Amino acid sequence: MSTPAMILAQDIHKRFGDLEVLKGIDAEVDEREVVCLIGPSGSGKSTLLRCMNALEKFQKGHITICGHDLTGSKTNVNEVRRDVGMVFQSFNVFPHMLVLDNLMLAPMKVLKVSKAEARERAMALLEKVGLVDKAKVYPTKLSGGQQQRVAIARALAMQPKVMLFDEPTSALDPETVGEVLEVMKALAEEGMTMMVVTHEMGFAREVADRVLFMDNGVVVEQGPPREIFDNPQHDRTRAFLSKIL
Amino acid sequence: MVTPLLSFDFGQFMPPLLRGAGVTVGLVLASGIAGTIIGVVFGIGRSAPLAPVRWLASIYTNFIRGIPILIILLFLYYEIPLLFPYATFSQTITAMIGLSVYAGAYMAEIFRGSIQAIPRGQLEAGEALGLNYLQKMRYVVLPQALKIAVPPGIGFLIALVKASSLVSVIAATDLTRAGRIITSQNHAPLATFLVVAALYFVISYPLSLLGRWYERRLA
Numbered sequence: 289m290s291t292p293a294m295i296l297a298q299d300i301h302k303r304f305g306d307l308e309v310l311k312g313i314d315a316e317v318d319e320r321e322v323v324c325l326i327g328p329s330g331s332g333k334s335t336l337l338r339c340m341n342a343l344e345k346f347q348k349g350h351i352t353i354c355g356h357d358l359t360g361s362k363t364n365v366n367e368v369r370r371d372v373g374m375v376f377q378s379f380n381v382f383p384h385m386l387v388l389d390n391l392m393l394a395p396m397k398v399l400k401v402s403k404a405e406a407r408e409r410a411m412a413l414l415e416k417v418g419l420v421d422k423a424k425v426y427p428t429k430l431s432g433g434q435q436q437r438v439a440i441a442r443a444l445a446m447q448p449k450v451m452l453f454d455e456p457t458s459a460l461d462p463e464t465v466g467e468v469l470e471v472m473k474a475l476a477e478e479g480m481t482m483m484v485v486t487h488e489m490g491f492a493r494e495v496a497d498r499v500l501f502m503d504n505g506v507v508v509e510q511g512p513p514r515e516i517f518d519n520p521q522h523d524r525t526r527a528f529l530s531k532i533l
Numbered sequence: 534m535v536t537p538l539l540s541f542d543f544g545q546f547m548p549p550l551l552r553g554a555g556v557t558v559g560l561v562l563a564s565g566i567a568g569t570i571i572g573v574v575f576g577i578g579r580s581a582p583l584a585p586v587r588w589l590a591s592i593y594t595n596f597i598r599g600i601p602i603l604i605i606l607l608f609l610y611y612e613i614p615l616l617f618p619y620a621t622f623s624q625t626i627t628a629m630i631g632l633s634v635y636a637g638a639y640m641a642e643i644f645r646g647s648i649q650a651i652p653r654g655q656l657e658a659g660e661a662l663g664l665n666y667l668q669k670m671r672y673v674v675l676p677q678a679l680k681i682a683v684p685p686g687i688g689f690l691i692a693l694v695k696a697s698s699l700v701s702v703i704a705a706t707d708l709t710r711a712g713r714i715i716t717s718q719n720h721a722p723l724a725t726f727l728v729v730a731a732l733y734f735v736i737s738y739p740l741s742l743l744g745r746w747y748e749r750r751l752a
């Protein structure tokens with residue numbers, strides 16, 4: 289028997305009032321797989337990602353993630369979120385805490401890790417994202433790219449099984465995009481299971497195992513990056529790619 | 534300015550005025566602290582996930598802010614002895630309770646606004662890390678909201694110094710009442726109340742300076 293998928297979304301329907309944003313989404317991410325989610329703005333990519341760690345509720349369908357069933361009313365969402373890291377477009381680092389404390393907060397409060405261990409973990413992660421020298425700095429003093437690397441390290445400090453990225457480089461100055469993508473690439477190479485909403489087609493082509501193209505609340509097509517980028521099957525995919533590439 | 538002040542016997546009347554000023558400072562300090570605590574609790578209550586908690590907090594803040602402080606003080610002054618016949622509250626304590634209830638409602642409104650000013654992304658980042666509601670409030674929202682609340686909070690304290698003069702109506706011997714007692718003795722209201730006004734200024738101006746210092750430090 290193959291291992292069950294890390295993320296399995298089946299027939300997800302989500303509406304905001306009268307606006308149906310997700311119209312029956314099926315998506316699957318296996319262990320150690322990197323899936324990139326592409327599509328025009330407003331197609332529902334963020335909403336789908338946010339459903340996966342219960343930041344949004346959905347009206348119909350099933351999601352299981354890291355063995356947690358999000359459909360069950362008994363599900364403790366905070367337990368789910370321990371296993372699922374999320375990185376936002378706007379970084380959302382905590383501006384009132386030192387970088388180091390940003391990384392130590394959740395492990396200490398949620399996982400009850402000792403202070404010494406939390407600090408050790410945090411320093412190791414800062415090393416990994418190239419920000420050891422910024423440990424004792426307030427994040428507001430950092431560039432966008434540095435803040436986003438702090439945010440990635442902060443999520444990793446919980447030792448999640450899955451990482452969700454929602455356009456992590458869209459708010460960055462062009463010259464700092466690369467440093468963030470490098471960190472994500474290294475993470476993918478280590479075998480982290482990742483779902484990445486992105487407009488960085490170069491990254492998707494290089495790093496993704498699979499690309500999902502979403503438009504208007506549905507997954508239009510999916511496949512290995514080469515197939516999607518070089519030989520798209522649908523007009524909508526072609527139209528989107530011709531605009532963005 | 535000079536002529537009426539000449540007629541004021543500082544040696545005789547400054548001690549009672551300073552005592553009154555001490556009561557005013559004590560009242561504002563105590564009700565400022567109590568009001569801040571009440572304000573934090575009810576300010577959080579305004580955004581609580583449980584609807585009844587939100588309603589309760591909303592009723593308190595809106596009701597109290599809708600009635601004059603004088604009415605709150607008179608209500609307590611006449612009702613506390615009826616409700617608690619064996620309680621031996623001094624007027625000063627009654628005044629302190631009244632001012633705290635009043636300050637709490639305004640502080641709650643200030644904290645509600647400060648909490649609302651925290652970007653949604655901060656809350657979501659906390660949630661995405663698995664923090665529960667209380668942890669999210671304690672470690673992410675409140676530290677940031679408190680910083681935002683300091684300037685309007687200080688502004689309210691300055692207003693509270695002045696509003697506290699109304700406690701003289703329920704016979705608490707604050708600075709205003711001390712002044713009125715003295716004028717009934719020296720029949721020199723102009724001089725006496727000039728001194729009273731100066732003392733109010735001495736109490737409230739440091740708060741203004743504190744507020745300005747804080748805003749400069751943030752900038």
Ligand SMILES: Nc1ncnc2c1ncn2[C@@H]1O[C@H](COP(=O)(O)OP(=O)(O)O)[C@@H](O)[C@H]1O
Pocket residue numbers: 304307309327328329330331332333334335336
């Ligand atoms: N909280 C919300 N309330 C109402 N509408 C929303 C909300 N969040 C997103 N939407 C709408 O849902 C649609 C999909 O949004 P989103 O998932 O952010 O798309 P994408 O990430 O692909 O750009 C958009 O039309 C957006 O306006």
Ligand SMILES: [Mg+2]
Pocket residue numbers: 333334335455
């Ligand atoms: Mg989006």
